[in-house]
Each structure stands twice: as structure tokens, then as C-alpha cells.
Amino acid sequence: xxxxxxxxQADVKRNLIELVQxxxxxxxxxxxxxxxxxxxxxxxxxxxxVVCEKVSGQWSMVNKGPSLFADDPPQVISNPQxxxxxxxxxxxxxxxxxxxxPDIHFSYPVVTKKPGTPPVSTDYITEWREFIKGYPYGxxxxxxxxxxxxxxxxxxxxxxxxxxxxxLSLKSFESEYKVLILWMPEYLGNEGNKLLKLIExxxxxxxxxxxxxxxxxxxxxxxxxxxxxxxxxxxxxxxxEALISRNKTVPETARQVASVSEGNYREALQxxxxxxxxxxxxxREWLNAxxxxxxxxxxxxxxxxxxxxxxxxxxxxxxFNHLLELAVRLRVIGGESNIPEKERDFAERLNKIAGIxxxxxxxxxxxxxxxxxxxxxxxxxxxxxxxxxxxxxIRDKIVFLAD
Numbered sequence: 491x492x493x494x495x496x497x498x499q500a501d502v503k504r505n506l507i508e509l510v511q512x513x514x515x516x517x518x519x520x521x522x523x524x525x526x527x528x529x530x531x532x533x534x535x536x537x538x539x540v541v542c543e544k545v546s547g548q549w550s551m552v553n554k555g556p557s558l559f560a561d562d563p564p565q566v567i568s569n570p571q572x573x574x575x576x577x578x579x580x581x582x583x584x585x586x587x588x589x590x591x592p593d594i595h596f597s598y599p600v601v602t603k604k605p606g607t608p609p610v611s612t613d614y615i616t617e618w619r620e621f622i623k624g625y626p627y628g629x630x631x632x633x634x635x636x637x638x639x640x641x642x643x644x645x646x647x648x649x650x651x652x653x654x655x656x657x658l659s660l661k662s663f664e665s666e667y668k669v670l671i672l673w674m675p676e677y678l679g680n681e682g683n684k685l686l687k688l689i690e691x692x693x694x695x696x697x698x699x700x701x702x703x704x705x706x707x708x709x710x711x712x713x714x715x716x717x718x719x720x721x722x723x724x725x726x727x728x729x730x731e732a733l734i735s736r737n738k739t740v741p742e743t744a745r746q747v748a749s750v751s752e753g754n755y756r757e758a759l760q761x762x763x764x765x766x767x768x769x770x771x772x773x774r775e776w777l778n779a780x781x782x783x784x785x786x787x788x789x790x791x792x793x794x795x796x797x798x799x800x801x802x803x804x805x806x807x808x809x810f811n812h813l814l815e816l817a818v819r820l821r822v823i824g825g826e827s828n829i830p831e832k833e834r835d836f837a838e839r840l841n842k843i844a845g846i847x848x849x850x851x852x853x854x855x856x857x858x859x860x861x862x863x864x865x866x867x868x869x870x871x872x873x874x875x876x877x878x879x880x881x882x883x884i885r886d887k888i889v890f891l892a893d
Contacts, residue, residue: 491531491534491535491538491586491587491626492535492538492539492575492576492578492583492587493535493539493574493575493576494575495531495535496528496531496532496535497528497724497728497729497732497736497755498528498724498725498728498732499527499528499532499721499722499724502532502719502720502721502722503532503535503574504574505719506532506536506539506719507539507573507574510539510540510545515697515717516716516717517689517692517696517697517698518689518692518697518698518700518715518716518717519697519698519699519700519716519717519718519719520675520700520702520708520713520716520717520718520719521533521536521699521700521701521702521719521721522702522703522705522718522719522720522721523703523720523721523722523723524703524723524753524754525629525703525754525756525757526627526629526723526724526751526753526754526755526756526757526758527721527722527723527724527753527754527755528626528627528721528724528755529701529702529703529721530622530626530627530673530701531626531627532719532721533671533673533699533701534586534589534622534626534671535576536699537586537594537669537671537697537699538576538582538583538586538587538591538594539573539575539576540665540667540669540697541582541583541586541591541593541594541664541665541666541667541669542573542576542577542580542582542583542586543577543580543581543582543583544573544576544577544580545573545576545577546665546666546667581664582664582665588619589618589619589622589623590619591664591665592663592664593662593663593664593665593667593668593669594669594671595654595657595658595668595669595670595671596611596615596618596670596671596672596673597611597646597650597653597654597670597671597672597673598611598614598618598633598644598646598672598673598674599630599633599634599644599645599646599673599674599677600613600614600637600644600645600646600650601634601637601639601642601643601644601645602642608647608649609645609647609649609650610647610649610650610653611646611650611653612653614637617636617637620636621633621636621637627755627756627759628756629703629756630644630674630677631864632756644674644677645677645679646672646674646675646677646678646681646682647681648681648684651678651681651682651684651685652684654670654672654685654688655684655685655688657670658670658688658692658693658696659693662695666695667695667696667697668693668695668696668697669696669697669699670696670697670698670699671699671701672698672699672700672701673701674701674702674703675700675701675702675708675709675712676702676703676704676707676708678708678709678712680709682709682711682712683709683711685712686711686712686715689712689715689716690715698716700712700716722753723752723753723754724753724754724755725753726748726749726751726753727748729747729748729751729753729754729755729758730744730745730747730748731744732755732758733747733748733758733759733762737759737762739762743762744762746833747761747762749812750808750809750812752808757805757808760801760805761805761808769805769806769809769810770809770832770833770836772794772795772806773806773809773810773813773836774836775791776791776795776877777843779791779877780877780880780881781843781881781884781885788874788877789874791873791877792870792873792874792877793870795869795873796869796870796873800863800864800866803863803869804860804863804864807856807859807860807863808860810856811853811856811857813833813836813837813840814837814840814849814852814853814856815853816833816834816837817837817838817840817841817849818846818849818850820834820837820838820841821841821846822846843884844883844884848883848884851883852880852883852884855876855879855880855883856876859872859873859876
């Protein structure tokens with residue numbers, strides 16, 4: 491994968507290239523960004539950049555001695571224009587793009603494949619290659635479903651740590667550098683301390699790239715030994731353009747989905763798959779049942795929403811959040827010409843139902859509900875409870891929603 495294959499993130503790409511060109515690269519990097527921002531694709535592209543024969547050949551022209559890490563003062567011989575991407579055509583790039591380069595190693599959460607056999611990443615290397623080719627913006631849930639983990643919890647085990655130590659103790663096969671991409675270090679328990687010495691004093695020309703979404707779940711002992719590279723959420727326009735150019739999404743649908751996705755390209759792709767869902771009618775039915783028609787209609791609505799899968803339920807809640815945020819913007823900023831007429835009309839009706847403090851309280855409840863859905867909460871119980879909470883939040887200011 492090359493930098494050009496990544497959506498947006500121009501500043502991050504430029505900073506990474508400058509770290510290499512100016513000899514300021516740490517032996518251990520932590521790529522940190524929210525789901526759907528492109529953290530894993532960035533790590534894959536950077537690993538390819540490091541092993542690319544064109545880039546490493548240029549580096550040898552600039553510095554006498556091969557190290558990226560400033561172990562010895564560089565002796566500048568010449569100053570060619572730095573390569574801003576891997577070439578994509580040399581043997582190293584060809585292997586990297588197929589994820590079979592012998593000096594780029596991968597580690598990721600897995601489940602036991604055979605009873606009684608400690609799981610390690612190499613058990614799933616074929617599935618891993620297929621996954622990152624097809625779903626480079628996928629999350630841990632996508633990965634565990636892809637390998638048929640069902641309700642099992644993925645982990646990076648002590649055996650996996652021992653396997654990492656063994657792999658990186660070997661000399662590189664083809665490249666000057668060995669690279670380990672460790673995806674989701676949040677799944678490393680205390681057994682991750684096995685890697686501390688290796689991270690702090692790695693073999694020569696070894697690069698660790700940790701790829702994470704939640705900094706607070708990473709072992710502090712590992713976190714303190716890494717150079718932090720933050721990957722920001724994507725811009726709405728970047729998501730929209732990517733949906734149109736990569737996913738061949740209709741421009742109007744792409745614009746609407748991008749505005750709701752909150753910079754999460756993975757979420758945007760999920761939404762496009764269900765773009766024909768009439769979330770607005772479902773939401774209108776819910777609010778009318780909540781505020782007008784009473785418990786029987788509420789129960790019927792909860793039964794209906796419970797039949798949807800987890801992803802659809804989350805998208806519905808996200809859509810409701812999006813309309814509430816539009817309502818707040820209309821209240822505070824005033825007219826915005828780029829809001830579709832149907833959404834503007836619904837947002838204005840929401841402003842009649844609830845004040846800004848009530849809307850913020852509803853947004854918080856919707857976020858909590860999405861969190862619990864992600865963790866397999868019972869949908870019927872959750873949406874019954876949410877219906878009651880929202881009713882009590884807005885009961886003092888009721889306006890029925892017309893069809």
C-alpha cells in the first residue's frame with residue numbers, strides 16, 4: 491500500500507517522510523487514531539516506504555551508513571529531492587503490496603484455532619492478508635467476524651509476544667530493516683511487558699509500529715517507550731470524495747452519509763450499504779409513539795427496531811444524533827444553505843420539541859446506547875429504557891411530528 495492510496499491525511503504523510511529524511515525516527519512508533527481514520531493503512535504504507543528499494547537507495551545517497559534512527563551522525567554526501575512515496579514497482583514494494591514481504595511482520599488479536607493450542611497471529615496470516623486487502627479501514631469487530639470468532643474475545647497472548655521476540659531476533663532477509671506492525675495493542679495484557687526490553691533496546695535496524703485507537707487501554711510501560719504519531723479524523727469532504735471515487739457512491743448519497751459519519755470512513759461505508767433505509771420515517775414513528783400514541787405503539791416500535799442488526803441500530807442512533815446536531819446548529823448559527831430540505835425541516839421540528847439543553851441530554855443518551863449496542867446489550871431492553879429516558883427529557887415541551 492502506498493501513501494497515495496490513503497484518504498486524506500496529507501500532513502501526517504508529510505511529517506512521516508520528514509522524520510525519515512531528517513533522521514528523527516524512533517525505534518518504536520505509536521500510530522494513534524479513531525476508527526475509520528486510516529491508522530492501519532497509514533502504518534502499512536509507511537512500512538512499505540521504509541523497505542522500498544528506491545527510498546532506501548536514496549537514503550544511502552544522503553547518508554553514509556544505512557540507519558534511519560540516527561545511531562551515528564549522518565555524513566551527507568548529496569541532497570536529492572526526497573521521495574514522497576514508495577515507488578510501488580520495485581520487488582520490495584510488490585511484495586509489500588501483497589503483504590508477503592519477509593521483513594514486514596504482523597501481529598494482531600486472534601482466537602484459539604485448535605483447542606489446546608495457544609493462538610498466535612501466524613495461524614491466521616492467510617485470513618489477515620485477505621482482510622487488509624479487502625477491508626483496510628475495518629475495525630476489530632470486522633476482523634473477528636472475518637475469522638469466525640463469533641462471541642470469542644480476541645487477544646494478543648504471551649505466546650504471541652514470544653513469537654515476536656523470536657521473529658525480530660533474526661536478521662532481515664531482503665531489506666535493510668525489519669518492521670513489526672502490531673495492530674490493536676489495546677489487546678495486550680500484562681504479558682505485553684515481555685516486549686519492553688525488545689522495544690527499548692531492539693536489534694539494529696528494527697522498527698516497531700503500534701497501531702491503536704484508544705490510548706488509555708495501552709500498557710503505560712509500552713506507551714512511554716513509543717514516539718506518538720496522531721492520525722486525525724477525516725474531513726467530511728474527504729469522506730465524501732472517497733465514497734464517490736472509490737465506492738462509486740451517488741454524489742447526493744455520499745454527501746449525506748459523509749456529513750453523518752464524523753470522519754469515520756468505515757462507518758460511512760456501512761451507511762452506504764443501508765442508504766435506502768428510511769431512518770427519518772422510523773425516527774418520526776418513534777417520537778410520535780413516545781410523545782403521542784403511548785405504550786402500545788412504543789412496544790410495537792421497539793419490536794421493530796430489535797429486528798434490525800447491531801450495525802443498523804447504531805446507524806439509526808447516529809442518524810438521530812446527526813439531526814440533533816443540525817438542530818443545534820440551526821438554533822445557534824441560523825440558516826445553512828447546504829442542508830437538504832427534508833433534514834432541515836425535521837431539524838426545525840426537533841427544535842420545537844426540545845430546547846438546546848434537552849437536545850444535548852438526548853445526544854448523551856444516544857451515545858451511551860450506541861456504546862452498549864456495540865457490547866451486545868439486549869436490544870429490546872435497551873430501546874425500552876431509552877424510550878422512557880427520552881420521554882422524561884422532553885415531556886415538558888411536546889409538539890407532535892406530522893408526516
